[in-house]
Each structure stands twice: as structure tokens, then as C-alpha cells.
Amino acid sequence: MSGLTNRRIVLASRPEGRPTPADFRIEDVAAPEPREGELLLKVLYLSLDPYMRGRMSAAKSYAPPVELGAVMVGGTVARVVRSRHPDYAEGDFVFSYSGWQSYALSKGEGLRKLDPAAAPLSTALGVLGMPGFTAYAGLLTIGRPQPGETVVVAAASGPVGATVGQLARIKGARAVGIAGGPEKCAYVRDTLGFDAVVDHRAPDFAERLKEACPKGVDVYFENVGGAVWDAVFPLFNEFARIPVCGLIAQYNSTGPFEGPDRLPIVMRDVLSKSLTLRGFIQREFVSQLPDFYRDMSAWIREGRVRYREDIVEGLDRAPEAFIGLLDGRNFGKLVVKVDESA
Amino acid sequence: MSGLTNRRIVLASRPEGRPTPADFRIEDVAAPEPREGELLLKVLYLSLDPYMRGRMSAAKSYAPPVELGAVMVGGTVARVVRSRHPDYAEGDFVFSYSGWQSYALSKGEGLRKLDPAAAPLSTALGVLGMPGFTAYAGLLTIGRPQPGETVVVAAASGPVGATVGQLARIKGARAVGIAGGPEKCAYVRDTLGFDAVVDHRAPDFAERLKEACPKGVDVYFENVGGAVWDAVFPLFNEFARIPVCGLIAQYNSTGPFEGPDRLPIVMRDVLSKSLTLRGFIQREFVSQLPDFYRDMSAWIREGRVRYREDIVEGLDRAPEAFIGLLDGRNFGKLVVKVDESA
Numbered sequence: 118m119s120g121l122t123n124r125r126i127v128l129a130s131r132p133e134g135r136p137t138p139a140d141f142r143i144e145d146v147a148a149p150e151p152r153e154g155e156l157l158l159k160v161l162y163l164s165l166d167p168y169m170r171g172r173m174s175a176a177k178s179y180a181p182p183v184e185l186g187a188v189m190v191g192g193t194v195a196r197v198v199r200s201r202h203p204d205y206a207e208g209d210f211v212f213s214y215s216g217w218q219s220y221a222l223s224k225g226e227g228l229r230k231l232d233p234a235a236a237p238l239s240t241a242l243g244v245l246g247m248p249g250f251t252a253y254a255g256l257l258t259i260g261r262p263q264p265g266e267t268v269v270v271a272a273a274s275g276p277v278g279a280t281v282g283q284l285a286r287i288k289g290a291r292a293v294g295i296a297g298g299p300e301k302c303a304y305v306r307d308t309l310g311f312d313a314v315v316d317h318r319a320p321d322f323a324e325r326l327k328e329a330c331p332k333g334v335d336v337y338f339e340n341v342g343g344a345v346w347d348a349v350f351p352l353f354n355e356f357a358r359i360p361v362c363g364l365i366a367q368y369n370s371t372g373p374f375e376g377p378d379r380l381p382i383v384m385r386d387v388l389s390k391s392l393t394l395r396g397f398i399q400r401e402f403v404s405q406l407p408d409f410y411r412d413m414s415a416w417i418r419e420g421r422v423r424y425r426e427d428i429v430e431g432l433d434r435a436p437e438a439f440i441g442l443l444d445g446r447n448f449g450k451l452v453v454k455v456d457e458s459a
Numbered sequence: 460m461s462g463l464t465n466r467r468i469v470l471a472s473r474p475e476g477r478p479t480p481a482d483f484r485i486e487d488v489a490a491p492e493p494r495e496g497e498l499l500l501k502v503l504y505l506s507l508d509p510y511m512r513g514r515m516s517a518a519k520s521y522a523p524p525v526e527l528g529a530v531m532v533g534g535t536v537a538r539v540v541r542s543r544h545p546d547y548a549e550g551d552f553v554f555s556y557s558g559w560q561s562y563a564l565s566k567g568e569g570l571r572k573l574d575p576a577a578a579p580l581s582t583a584l585g586v587l588g589m590p591g592f593t594a595y596a597g598l599l600t601i602g603r604p605q606p607g608e609t610v611v612v613a614a615a616s617g618p619v620g621a622t623v624g625q626l627a628r629i630k631g632a633r634a635v636g637i638a639g640g641p642e643k644c645a646y647v648r649d650t651l652g653f654d655a656v657v658d659h660r661a662p663d664f665a666e667r668l669k670e671a672c673p674k675g676v677d678v679y680f681e682n683v684g685g686a687v688w689d690a691v692f693p694l695f696n697e698f699a700r701i702p703v704c705g706l707i708a709q710y711n712s713t714g715p716f717e718g719p720d721r722l723p724i725v726m727r728d729v730l731s732k733s734l735t736l737r738g739f740i741q742r743e744f745v746s747q748l749p750d751f752y753r754d755m756s757a758w759i760r761e762g763r764v765r766y767r768e769d770i771v772e773g774l775d776r777a778p779e780a781f782i783g784l785l786d787g788r789n790f791g792k793l794v795v796k797v798d799e800s801a
Contacts, residue, residue: 177731355521370726374722387737388521391740393736
């Protein structure tokens with residue numbers, strides 16, 4: 118044994134609907150000692166993302182569920198604290214999928230070295246990580262915004278939505294964001310520079326969204342579903358593209374879903390407007406990662422892409438922060454600072 | 460005036476739900492005399508197609524509705540009977556959009572000359588016309604079947620479905636057809652050579668379809684919707700492609716549609732299986748028409764694509780034949796022989 122204590126958060130029970138703190142359990146166990154070819158990672162930052170809700174359920178999705186009693190999955194930034202692996206030395210910083218824990222053993226698979234001088238380490242979980250790449254690949258490959266077109270994205274102050282809107286503007290399109298509450302809306306409009314922003318909490322939200330899209334909607338980057346979908350749907354132009362990367366509004370719903378049945382109306386418009394609906398997860402586009410790192414780093418340096426992080430201190434607070442994420446309580450990319458010395 | 464009598468069928472009323480004969484009205488009027496730059500067409504064959512149901516409703520779609528009192532729209536094969544147009548001579552055969560009538564004036568726009576020696580004239584309305592091209596463009600551009608994949612199509616004895624399945628086999632994929640009743644199923648399997656066929660009237664239809672697709676479904680060419688969609692939907696493989704060219708099962712429904720709401724489940728699978736849903740109409744792909752005429756003519760000559768026509772004699776029978784089409788009572792491409800001498 119390493120003599121170190123690993124604090125970890127495991128899945129205690131599968132939530133029905135909205136998760137509660139009781140669905141998680143904190144455990145302290147001895148951190149393992151790396152054997153030949155292995156290394157021990159100390160987690161500095163843990164990413165919290167909506168997709169994790171899906172992993173808590175037993176239903177088959179694009180990834181297997183987390184087993185009961187197993188450590189919750191998640192992307193992390195970590196420091197190598199012991200290494201018996203030829204490619205990694207003590208003190209190296211890496212991106213890893215170490216999950217909700219303070220130490221993790223690795224054989225080096227799936228790690229990516231990080232240069233702390235190039236960008237703040239935590240950005241490897243956000244704008245220069247999976248959320249940023251989801252926006253980049255989904256918008257540019259599926260959405261393909263053209264100059265003068267209108268791109269709509271919800272959760273516009275979040276790491277995916279913020280990036281989608283800024284990339285839309287870089288491509289010459291008009292970016293319309295949807296966010297919850299005046300503070301987030303002001304940030305989307307004033308700091309991120311979206312052309313328009315609409316508060317989904319407004320009682321006349323659908324009407325305001327329509328006013329914000331006088332030429333209709335050509336690309337809707339779908340990451341929420343629910344009431345936002347209902348407001349955007351009537352605005353689609355012919356040949357609109359709808360990359361679907363998330364449906365956070367329905368992750369806590371178990372179904373069956375009450376009528377009326379909206380599917381026939383959606384299919385009717387898919388046909389009559391020649392719409393494209395395309396689900397994706399970013400790993401399908403992994404061959405674009407080098408382009409992504411090059412383009413996005415440059416856009417950040419040039420000030421053309423901005424980002425915001427919502428950093429929660431301490432692994433123990435991960436469950437409550439994650440539950441808040443599903444309710445939209447975070448403001449910016451939600452990251453847990455696991456190691457207080459980071 | 461030309462001295463000729465034009466028999467025409469106009470839209471008398473907009474149907475609520477299923478059309479009835481009373482929604483149509485037969486009129487006899489004087490056929491006009493062409494002026495300089497015009498020509499007079501005698502309609503030989505009229506195509507009846509499901510999309511015409513949409514044009515009978517006031518709702519906006521990809522094409523404007525037929526006005527009340529106006530001639531029903533439709534593709535036709537016609538002979539030039541009088542010409543004051545430099546590009547057309549009396550006796551020429553053309554494809555035109557002359558609609559449900561026996562004579563039509565034309566300025567030459569949208570006409571395509573036909574060679575009666577190259578293929579039977581009526582095929583310009585079916586396998587070598589809009590239905591064949593819908594199958595060709597939708598399957599090859601959106602569906603993109605790969606060798607060994609499974610392609611499912613409904614209305615498999617109809618002009619679009621029959622062509623989809625045969626093209627799927629030409630591309631090395633496995634073709635599974637859905638048709639109504641033993642006679643149509645036998646035709647799809649034995650004459651068209653589909654790998655499997657399932658009767659949608661069977662009480663255990665969904666179970667049989669699943670058995671016919673042991674490796675799941677990679678391409679579903681959607682031209683019907685309704686109960687067939689429900690049976691195909693659970694079978695989609697990751698990255699399945701769903702070209703949507705028709706929804707005949709819901710054309711007569713006015714909505715709202717009773718629950719449960721199927722949309723959240725469809726969106727969940729769009730996301731978790733990275734599905735592509737893509738509506739289209741064939742005119743989007745007009746640049747592929749030369750390839751289509753070349754390829755399809757060759758496949759017909761080689762016996763690799765077969766087709767069947769259901770020819771109804773006499774314009775007066777068009778309304779009842781069209782109503783039967785919406786009920787699936789035709790067997791093959793439904794064509795009205797308007798000129799008995801054709």
C-alpha cells in the first residue's frame with residue numbers, strides 16, 4: 118500500500134428521478150501502490166457534467182452504467198505522484214478519467230499530458246476539454262453554420278452552450294442564447310458577445326425567442342430538450358440542422374410521458390422542412406481533436422472565445438454540486454477542486 | 460379556343476381526415492388555344508402519389524396548397540397536340556406537371572422530352588420518375604447503405620419502397636420489406652428479391668420484424684410512419700440513418716395526437732444511439748438527375764431493378780383511386796390512363 122488515504126464517492130443507489138445526496142456514499146480506503154507499468158495519480162480537479170446522470174441509471178446508453186458501489190465516473194486533471202511507468206514521471210500533469218476520488222491507479226491508458234504553462238489546468242475539463250470539443254465538433258460538423266444564418270443554443274452560459282455561440286459568431290452566423298435568470302443572460306450578451314439572449318424563465322419565453330429570431334432558426338444545438346425544444350421547434354427554417362448532444366431537461370424523468378403525443382408533429386416538420394436531427398457524442402469525432410486543440414487555443418489567446426468556471430472546493434461537495442447542475446444552479450463550467458493545494 | 464373539351468378535376472373542399480369523392484369535382488371546359496410561345500398538351504397518363512394529400516390541406520408545407528376550385532396538381536405524361544413553341548413539335552412526348560385534367564397549356568417550363576422507344580412512357584411517372592428518384596437520392600445520399608448492413612422499407616411493393624430495397628441489394632446490403640397482405644409480400648420476396656418481407660397486418664408484426672432483422676436496422680427509409688415506425692424504432696443500431704420522405708399513415712390525421720408522448724423516447728435514442736433523422740424531398744437533389752437516369756435505365760435493362768404499375772382507366776376514376784392509395788389498396792405504382800388511345 119501507498120500509505121495514502123483515498124477518499125472516493127461511490128454510487129450508493131440508483132435514483133428514481135432527481136438524484137439525492139443519499140444516492141452517493143463517501144468512503145475512505147487505502148490508496149494502492151503502483152506496480153511495474155503503473156502510476157498513481159493525485160486528482161486535482163474533477164469535472165461534473167450532465168451526462169453523469171445517465172450513468173447512474175441501469176438503462177443501456179452509449180456507455181455502460183456505473184455499478185452500485187463503484188466510484189462515480191468523471192474526467193479529471195491529476196498530478197503523477199508515483200510512477201513505475203516509462204512515459205510518466207512524478208510531477209507530470211495529466212488529463213485522466215479517474216472519477217470522483219482523490220487518488221487513482223493508472224496503467225497510462227487514456228491519459229493526456231497537460232502543460233500548466235499553456236493554459237490553466239482546469240480548462241482541460243472545459244473549454245479545452247470534452248465540453249469545448251462537443252461544441253466544436255457538433256456545431257462545425259453537424260450544424261455547419263453559414264454566414265448570416267441564425268444559431269440557437271440553450272444553457273448558453275454553460276461550457277458547451279457558451280462555446281457554441283462564440284464559434285457560431287466566428288463563422289459569421291448570428292448567435293442567440295438561452296439562459297436562466299438576469300445574471301446569466303447579461304453574461305451571455307455582454308461578456309460572451311451573443312447577438313441576443315432570452316431568459317427561459319420569462320413567462321413569455323417562447324414569444325421572446327421568436328422575436329430574437331426574426332429570420333427563423335437554421336441551427337439549433339440541442340443540449341437541453343423540454344420546454345426549450347418546444348419554443349425553438351416552430352421557428353425552424355427549411356433545411357435546419359439540429360445536432361443533439363444532451364437532453365438535461367428529461368434526464369430526471371422516468372416516463373411514460375404524458376400526452377399529447379408530439380412525435381407526429383415533429384416528424385411532419387422533419388419532412389415538410391427537410392430537417393436534420395443528428396445525435397452525437399464527441400468521441401465519434403476524435404480524429405478532429407488535433408484541429409480542435411489548435412483552433413480553440415488560438416481563439417482563446419485572441420480573446421475570441423471566453424469561458425467561465427464555477428469551482429467548488431472539496432470532493433465532499435461533489436454530490437450537492439452535481440444535483441445543482443441538473444437544476445441549472447451552476448454558472449459556468451462546474452469543476453470540483455479536489456486537492457486544496459492545486 | 461381550341462375547339463377541344465378539357466375534362467378536369469378540381470378541389471371542391473378541403474378534407475377533414477380521410478378524403479371522400481365529394482372533395483373533388485369534375486368539370487368540362489373549353490381547352491385553350493396556345494398563343495405564341497405556348498403549346499397545348501394532351502395528357503396520356505396521370506401519376507397519383509401520397510404527397511397530394513398534403514396539397515389538399517390548407518397547412519403550409521414544402522409546397523403551397525391547391526386552392527379551392529383549382530385543378531389538382533400531379534405529374535403527367537403528355538403528347539404535344541398544338542405547338543407555337545420553338546422547342547416542341549406536334550407529336551412530341553413530354554413529362555409535365557399538368558395535373559388532373561385531359562388538356563393543359565404550357566410555356567415549355569418544367570417539361571422534359573420523353574423517348575417512347577427507350578422505355579414505356581408511363582415509367583416516367585414511376586421507376587424512371589419522381590418515385591424512383593426519391594428512392595435513389597434518399598437511399599444513396601442520406602441512407603448510404605454499406606455492404607452487410609440491414610435496410611428496412613415499408614410500402615415495399617410500391618414504387619418508392621420497391622426501388623429502395625432493390626438499390627439496397629445492389630449496394631450489398633440486406634433488404635427487409637414491409638407490405639400489406641400475402642400477395643404483395645410474395646411479390647416483394649419472389650419478384651423483387653428482397654431478403655425478407657414482413658406483413659404489417661400480422662398480429663405479431665413487431666415480433667416478426669425483429670426476427671427479420673437479427674443484426675438490427677442500419678437504414679430505415681421512412682415513407683409511412685405510424686405503427687411501422689413503432690416497430691422499427693427499437694431495432695435501430697448505433698449510427699442508423701433514417702431518410703424521411705413520407706408519412707402516409709398520418710396524412711389523414713388532424714391531431715392533436717393522443718398520448719403517451721413518444722418524443723422524449725425518440726430524442727433519447729437519437730442521442731444515445733447517435734441516430735440521423737433527415738427529411739427530404741427529391742427536388743433538393745436535382746443535380747443528381749443525370750446520374751439517376753443513367754444508373755436506373757441500366758439497372759432496369761439488366762433486370763436488376765423491376766417495377767410494377769397499377770393502371771386505372773379513365774380520369775373520372777382518379778378520386779376513388781387516390782383515396783384507395785391512401786388506404787394501401789393499390790398494388791404497384793398507381794397511374795391513371797387519361798387518354799384511352801395512349
